[in-house]
Amino acid sequence: MPEPVLRPLRWWDLEAVHALEQELFGATAWSPETFWGELAQPNRRYLVAEDDGVVVGYGGVMVTGADADVQTLGVAAAGQGRGTGRRLLQALLGAAVGAGATRTVLEVRADNAAAQALYRSEGFDQIARRPRYYQPGDVDAVIMRATLRPR
Ligand SMILES: CC(C)(COP(=O)(O)OP(=O)(O)OC[C@H]1O[C@@H](n2cnc3c(N)ncnc32)[C@H](O)[C@@H]1OP(=O)(O)O)[C@@H](O)C(=O)NCCC(=O)NCCS
Numbered sequence: 005m006p007e008p009v010l011r012p013l014r015w016w017d018l019e020a021v022h023a024l025e026q027e028l029f030g031a032t033a034w035s036p037e038t039f040w041g042e043l044a045q046p047n048r049r050y051l052v053a054e055d056d057g058v059v060v061g062y063g064g065v066m067v068t069g070a071d072a073d074v075q076t077l078g079v080a081a082a083g084q085g086r087g088t089g090r091r092l093l094q095a096l097l098g099a100a101v102g103a104g105a106t107r108t109v110l111e112v113r114a115d116n117a118a119a120q121a122l123y124r125s126e127g128f129d130q131i132a133r134r135p136r137y138y139q140p141g142d143v144d145a146v147i148m149r150a151t152l153r154p155r
Pocket residue numbers: 028029076077078079080083084085086087088089090091111112113116117118119121122125
């Protein structure tokens with residue numbers, strides 16, 4: 005099966021992206037307004053993964069000078085485990101490097117072993133933990149950091 009194609013997220017993708025966001029993040033899903041606000045910022049880079057015209061993944065990064073922050077990353081449940089999350093993350097980090105970033109951070113739920121495994125395998129290390137950061141649910145946030153190098 006061909007791999008999903010990665011391309012910049014456009015405003016007309018937001019309906020599909022928001023539907024995925026709700027599927028993946030439930031009560032903590034970003035609102036459509038939050039996505040619109042993100043796209044309006046000049047220092048954001050957002051990508052989607054598209055499979056035969058259907059958006060099956062998305063992610064975004066913020067770049068401020070040398071610092072990048074992975075804002076979000078998600079792959080439709082039915083399309084997980086095919087390498088799309090890793091490809092999206094690598095493309096986002098590549099975009100951050102292209103925009104001048106040399107290091108990056110992100111937050112991930114302490115109970116999200118799959119995402120943490122992905123991040124660790126891409127060079128991220130845990131640097132802090134924020135107790136009860138995710139509400140509802142009282143779930144801690146793990147803060148991870150990586151040094152970025154041109155790929
Ligand atoms: C995290 C997520 C984006 C990974 O996307 P994916 O396309 O399934 O990931 P990939 O197939 O590229 O796998 C990359 C790595 O992630 C890790 N991983 C993925 N699924 C995993 C699982 N079920 N258990 C443990 N590790 C897992 C592995 O390290 C894997 O590398 P490997 O295949 O060499 O073992 C996806 O699971 C997802 O959208 N989850 C829900 C939303 C979410 O948690 N987003 C991150 C918020 S910080």
